[in-house]
Amino acid sequence: MADRPVAAGTVRSRVAAVGAALGILAGTVAVTFAVVAGPGPGLTGYVSEAGVVGSSYATAYRLGVLALAAALLLLAAALPPALRPAAALLAAGGLATALSGAVTCSDGCPLPPFEQAGVADLVHGGASIAAVAAVAFAMLAVLRTPAAGRALRGLAALATLATFPLAAAVGLAMLTVGRGTLVGTLERLLLAVTICWGFTTAVLLGCSRPRL
Numbered sequence: 001m002a003d004r005p006v007a008a009g010t011v012r013s014r015v016a017a018v019g020a021a022l023g024i025l026a027g028t029v030a031v032t033f034a035v036v037a038g039p040g041p042g043l044t045g046y047v048s049e050a051g052v053v054g055s056s057y058a059t060a061y062r063l064g065v066l067a068l069a070a071a072l073l074l075l076a077a078a079l080p081p082a083l084r085p086a087a088a089l090l091a092a093g094g095l096a097t098a099l100s101g102a103v104t105c106s107d108g109c110p111l112p113p114f115e116q117a118g119v120a121d122l123v124h125g126g127a128s129i130a131a132v133a134a135v136a137f138a139m140l141a142v143l144r145t146p147a148a149g150r151a152l153r154g155l156a157a158l159a160t161l162a163t164f165p166l167a168a169a170v171g172l173a174m175l176t177v178g179r180g181t182l183v184g185t186l187e188r189l190l191l192a193v194t195i196c197w198g199f200t201t202a203v204l205l206g207c208s209r210p211r212l
Helices: 011-037 047-051 058-078 081-102 119-143 150-176 181-207
Strands: none
Touching: 011 047, 011 058, 011 181, 047 058, 047 119, 047 181, 058 081, 058 181, 081 119, 119 150, 119 181, 150 181
């Protein structure tokens, strides 16, 4: 039997999907502005360095991260009932993202094993990693759910193929090379893939025919 294009949702789920798309767009713009316009180290540093205490762009960064956190929660609410595992993972990712935005790292966002990290650095880094991991496994959950429909599963397949190798490369580089251009570039690519997946998924759900 032919796969359905996109699982139809209620009007409420469509509104949540539209809110998620707008939140992802606004959050991405704010964070990108803080990273590009701020006095950070560029590709040799982490994205989170734009939000350290004392940075003139810290407010824009934090607001952007919180917008992304809210967008993940809205995207979780927009998913159809068949995708409850993916929705739970997205909700967990949203909470972890909010924690990473609330707890800022110190200058340079140091992480082991090459740098001495404080408690705030470990909490921020752990929350950030948990957030990306939750979104990655949400993609996989969508991919493994036939009822999600062809469009959502196809999108999840493409995103999964890019996300997991990038995540593995980031982890390996952090453990073997440490902070630098390689990790900075891979981190930005990984975040770009997850953001594109979330935004496109929200758009697909928002454009689906409503079920009253």
